[in-house]
Amino acid sequence: MKDLEKYEVILWDFDGVILDSMPTRELGFRKVLEEYPKEQVEELIQFHYKNGGWSRYVKFRYFFEEILGKEVTTDFISELCSKFSRIMLDLLSSKELLILDSLGYIQGNFSNQEMHIVSGSDQKELRLLCQQLDIHTYFSSINGSPTPKIELVKNLLQIIPFSRSEIVLIGDSRNDLEAAEINGIDFFGYNNWDLQKDNGYILSFS
Template identity: 50%
Template sequence: MINFTGIKTIFWDFDGVIMDSMPIRDQGFLKVLKDYPEKQVNKLIAYHKANGGLSRYVKFRYFFEEIRKEDVSDEEIQELAMRFSLIMLENLKKPEFLISQTVNFIKHTYENYKMFIVSGSDQKELRQICKAVEIEKFFKGIYGSPTAKDELVKHLIDTENIESATSILIGDSVNDFEAAKVNGIKFYGFNNPALTTVSKNYISKFS
């Protein structure tokens, strides 16, 4: 097993690290935005894939303001996010989507570290999924959007008596790297070889 010498706290991204949920989330955006031009929706999907650590609230706003060049209200964003969440809850409460090597590592080491999930996914939805697939007990806390990931990490460092020097964030996107960097903690990339260009720390396998 991997031994993170001197590490006391691990912040985990969720999508693409603990659960192979990205294809389902792709379908979620396609379904919610099915009445809009395919070319525009495909641009949103490309943005979504390149920015896995960002919340759906940011991505829906990007779709309207940057791709469609039109205003969108907070209420409209909330409505889209709610429809998206219903699709996720219907499809992701299944253990077969868990990434086995990651979950096995967590199960065998959670007593050695203080572990948190910090995700771009909706917090309420995320907690329901983790409970359904029976992994919530391994974490000191499970946190998600609409609060941005870098703010989640900062809040936990400030309120949970966590030392930045003995903490790491494990993620699969450049947004995860940036959340770690702004909070002065080490970043370990996983499940995305492109991250080897931004960080020397990369996990090829957990076991």
């Protein structure tokens, strides 16, 4: 893909771009919150899909404070996130979930372009998953929550020895687009038709 090959650095979102994980993450939220009213959990699931780039820390807090109207402690949210992470590590380690279209580009170009992951997924879990999936060696760094994606990108830009015009972010959500725009780098949408309207968009890496 010539438009992409002009960049020196690619920042990749993970869920929905490298791994087909969104339905599994939905299942994780349902399992962790199975004791709560189904109607309210459905509200969270809708929020989850609309805000794919946001972390589980934000989503669980949104569920309790905005949907249920309850105050919760940081320790309680961390406990829920740990339970969620254990479920994800069990369910997402299958190579069958890898998106071969994007993975093919990564495998064919990681030696020519510097690649990083910037994800809303928990960083510790994300790094373990990438090792289990045997894809960790393709990336110069693997970065995740609880640090917000906008800050993950900002932090990388401070250490990457290339100008912002040589860096692009590829993602499947409006949150990814926002992280690119706020940090002044290019963006390509992928695997989300809503992003095709007014931005660069990748139909296929082949």
